[in-house]
Amino acid sequence: MMALLEVNGLVKHFVAERSLFGRALAHVKAVDGVSFSLDAGKTLALVGESGCGKSTVSRLVLRLIEPDAGTVRFDGRDLLSLDAGALRTFRREAQIIFQDPYASLNPRMTVGQILTEPLALHDLVPAARRPERVAELLRLVGLEPRLARRYPHEFSGGQRQRIAIARALAVEPKLIICDEPVSALDVSIRSQILNLLRELQDRLGLAYIFVSHDLAVVKHIADHVAVMNLGQIVETAEADALFAAPRHPYSRALLSAIPVPKPRAKSSRIVLQGEIPSALNPPPGCRFHTRCPYVVDRCRSEMPHLAADGIGHATACHRTSELPSSAAIVPMDGGFSPVLEKLVAAFSGGPEAARGGGVSSLGADPA
Numbered sequence: 001m002m003a004l005l006e007v008n009g010l011v012k013h014f015v016a017e018r019s020l021f022g023r024a025l026a027h028v029k030a031v032d033g034v035s036f037s038l039d040a041g042k043t044l045a046l047v048g049e050s051g052c053g054k055s056t057v058s059r060l061v062l063r064l065i066e067p068d069a070g071t072v073r074f075d076g077r078d079l080l081s082l083d084a085g086a087l088r089t090f091r092r093e094a095q096i097i098f099q100d101p102y103a104s105l106n107p108r109m110t111v112g113q114i115l116t117e118p119l120a121l122h123d124l125v126p127a128a129r130r131p132e133r134v135a136e137l138l139r140l141v142g143l144e145p146r147l148a149r150r151y152p153h154e155f156s157g158g159q160r161q162r163i164a165i166a167r168a169l170a171v172e173p174k175l176i177i178c179d180e181p182v183s184a185l186d187v188s189i190r191s192q193i194l195n196l197l198r199e200l201q202d203r204l205g206l207a208y209i210f211v212s213h214d215l216a217v218v219k220h221i222a223d224h225v226a227v228m229n230l231g232q233i234v235e236t237a238e239a240d241a242l243f244a245a246p247r248h249p250y251s252r253a254l255l256s257a258i259p260v261p262k263p264r265a266k267s268s269r270i271v272l273q274g275e276i277p278s279a280l281n282p283p284p285g286c287r288f289h290t291r292c293p294y295v296v297d298r299c300r301s302e303m304p305h306l307a308a309d310g311i312g313h314a315t316a317c318h319r320t321s322e323l324p325s326s327a328a329i330v331p332m333d334g335g336f337s338p339v340l341e342k343l344v345a346a347f348s349g350g351p352e353a354a355r356g357g358g359v360s361s362l363g364a365d366p367a
Contacts, residue, residue, distance in 0.1 A: 101160030112148035
């Protein structure tokens, strides 16, 4: 079966410095040869430190910015060759939810106007039926239709993010890019939004690209994970496989940084030493070699490429087969950060969920 989204060799370099005559002197290599695919109804998480290029990838996929090289195919179509009309059609099929719900909604428009705008732009619903469709969208994300007359400043952060989700759903997309959608929210609200996203995915068959630096969240939302470092994917695998046995030294370091509050949960924290390289002037060879505890001479001169093992787990590391076991990195008894503990309870219908999870219809006061 053909993937819904196929990205191959995506490159984007931003000019950082120009000469007096306008010639580019230096570039930030934000995205450098990124490839991945996503099936309909599945979630791919792009994870990594700030500045690794994951948000730039999401904007390249939507053609909010143009790539320097590479191909992006969506539902069999080459997105980079679309004319204005075809691009408009694609924009209906792929939407984005931004990180900050306080900045992503127009404060001068009511919720009803915000949700009506995409319906009018794409001429999806006759004008007489738009209020009814707005009410349907609000109910879909757990808000009451009477709230359509209110303005964004009258809502909490969690409610605003629900409105942003409803706006994305208005055009009935196949793909939604979630760019850090819960990082600006309180922990208790995050589980509600994640529950909502998963329920909508099951109900509507949506595909998600979930951009995040929070591995606790990623563990419970993603089917597949791609770990990025300095504009490149260094490891990709099914979520369960990556969390159970990360192979790349960078992935291991990220997972080992998850706090473990349980005294009996044994894990080893990997503290990276060395200089943090810049995307403006990345080092030769493996871009992680300046901080890698397993570096050898080959790593400093030869760039590794993603190599798959035949079951979908691919790693860009020269020494994958030589590295010690990763069994001690992630505790197997569920000992994670308090954030993850609450999310586990929310998704399992435990006490935390009873205190505020789910997607029940909300008024103005709850988040």
